[in-house]
Each structure stands twice: as C-alpha cells, then as structure tokens.
Amino acid sequence: MAHTYLVTGVSRGLGAEFVRQLRARGHRVIGTVRDPAAPGPAAALADRIERLDLSDHASFPAFVRTVGEPIDALIHNAALLRPDATLAELSPDSLGQTLSANLVGPALLTKHALPWMDRGRRKLIVCVSSLLGSLSQTIGGWSYSYAISKAGLNMLAVQLSRELSPRGYTVVTASPGWNRTDMGGPDAPLEPRQSISSLLDVLDGLTHDRTGSYINYDGSPIAW
Numbered sequence: 424m425a426h427t428y429l430v431t432g433v434s435r436g437l438g439a440e441f442v443r444q445l446r447a448r449g450h451r452v453i454g455t456v457r458d459p460a461a462p463g464p465a466a467a468l469a470d471r472i473e474r475l476d477l478s479d480h481a482s483f484p485a486f487v488r489t490v491g492e493p494i495d496a497l498i499h500n501a502a503l504l505r506p507d508a509t510l511a512e513l514s515p516d517s518l519g520q521t522l523s524a525n526l527v528g529p530a531l532l533t534k535h536a537l538p539w540m541d542r543g544r545r546k547l548i549v550c551v552s553s554l555l556g557s558l559s560q561t562i563g564g565w566s567y568s569y570a571i572s573k574a575g576l577n578m579l580a581v582q583l584s585r586e587l588s589p590r591g592y593t594v595v596t597a598s599p600g601w602n603r604t605d606m607g608g609p610d611a612p613l614e615p616r617q618s619i620s621s622l623l624d625v626l627d628g629l630t631h632d633r634t635g636s637y638i639n640y641d642g643s644p645i646a647w
C-alpha cells in the first residue's frame with residue numbers, strides 16, 4: 424500500500440536515498456531541506472519539497488500548516504555532527520547546536536506534526552539514530568555532542584512509544600550503519616543504497632509489537 428512519508432534532511436546523503444527508494448516503492452514523499460534554492464538531486468524525485476531548519480523551532484507550526492495533508496510515516500533523518508571528539512573540544516556552540524537540531528528539533532516537530540499523523544494510516548515514526556547513541560556500545564573518540572544527541576533521540580523514541588503506541592503508533596529508533604556520506608566519510612563500509620534498502624525492507628515488515636525498539640538497518644536489535 425502506498426503511504427505518504429515526511430522525511431527530514433533530504434538534500435544529500437541518506438535522506439536523498441530515502442527519497443529515491445521510497446518513490447521507487449511507490450510511496451508519496453514530502454522531503455525537507457534547509458535551502459530550497461539548492462535542494463540536491465533527490466528533490467526532483469520527491470512529490471513535494473518544503474523548507475525546514477530543525478534548529479528553527481519557532482517555524483514548526485507554520486511548517487506543519489504548509490504540509491497541510493495527512494502523514495502516514497515520519498522519518499527523522501536530518502542531523503549534524505560537530506567535531507568535538509574530546510572534552511577540550513566540547514563547547515557551548517557544539518553541544519547547543521547539535522542538541523537543537525538532532526534532539527529538540529525531532530521532539531518538537533513530532534509534537535506539531537501529530538495532528539496530521541493522527542489522520543494518517545501507517546502511524547509510523549522512525550528516529551534515525553546511531554550505534555554511537557547506545558549507552559553500552561558507543562565508542563569514545565567521536566563527537567561528544569553527537570553521541571549525546573543520539574542517546575537523547577533514543578529516549579525520545581521510547582517516550583513517544585510509551586505515549587503513542589496505545590493510539591496505534593509504531594515508533595522505533597534505527598541505526599542506518601556506517602555509510603559513505605558527507606557525515607560517514609569515504610572509509611565507511613556501507614553504501615547508502617544498501618543500507619536504506621535494507622532499512623526500508625525492515626520498516627515495511629515492522630509490526631506494532633516492535634514499537635519502542637532500537638534496531639539496526641538489518642532489523643537486528645541493538646542493545647541500549
């Protein structure tokens with residue numbers, strides 16, 4: 424069955440791949456970009472492209488009014504990674520900007536988008552997280568602020584699943600694996616094509632009883 428997906432951050436990387444593959448599977452896609460003047464090649468494939476900066480929380484009510492149609496599935500994909508790999512490099516800006524875009528943004532966007540999701544059929548919310556957000560498996564030497572934001576995003580998914588699952592929502596937090604994108608860099612073992620194809624297969628088969636889970640792109644569970 425074709426669904427309407429709202430996907431954030433589709434200008435490049437995994438977001439662009441979500442658009443390509445969701446469209447190829449026959450779904451309707453509303454993609455968001457920060458700069459509609461330079462939307463990236465995926466924009467042409469999306470049914471609609473709308474402007475959204477996940478750090479501009481005050482713009483969310485107007486953004487949601489612009490969306491103006493039922494949303495079946497929401498994929499919180501957009502994120503940024505600041506290079507604060509050590510305590511010495513951690514700064515108010517790196518931590519503040521990262522939490523604003525990667526955590527506060529998805530939390531408040533979900534809040535504002537919920538009336539349109541209530542009218543949707545799939546009622547699926549996917550937080551695109553990372554293994555670096557796992558308390559037990561994260562590794563040091565990467566970005567402090569990024570890992571903290573993804574751990575918070577995982578808790579957001581759990582909180583949403585507790586509140587919204589009784590209303591028919593399925594909420595998961597998912598790691599796409601380490602991919603060759605601007606964020607993942609050239610040494611990553613995965614191509615976005617593989618990772619997103621596998622993750623979309625998993626999401627297609629996702630049943631309500633898996634709500635609140637933390638999953639890898641291949642569907643295997645990740646330890647919190």
Ligand SMILES: NC(=O)c1ccc[n+]([C@@H]2O[C@H](COP(=O)([O-])OP(=O)(O)OC[C@H]3O[C@@H](n4cnc5c(N)ncnc54)[C@H](OP(=O)(O)O)[C@@H]3O)[C@@H](O)[C@H]2O)c1
Pocket residue numbers: 431432433434435436437438456457458475476477478499500501502503524551552553554598599600601602603604605606607608611
């Ligand atoms: N690549 C990996 O290996 C990997 C591993 C684990 C998890 N992830 C997660 O997968 C998702 C996609 O990552 P990626 O590798 O595709 O990253 P990417 O290539 O760096 O692309 C990031 C996307 O997020 C958008 N974005 C950044 N800050 C934003 C903001 N404040 N408001 C709105 N959009 C914003 C960017 O838009 P602009 O073009 O405007 O900057 C871009 O579209 C992220 O959630 C990331 O944490 C990636």
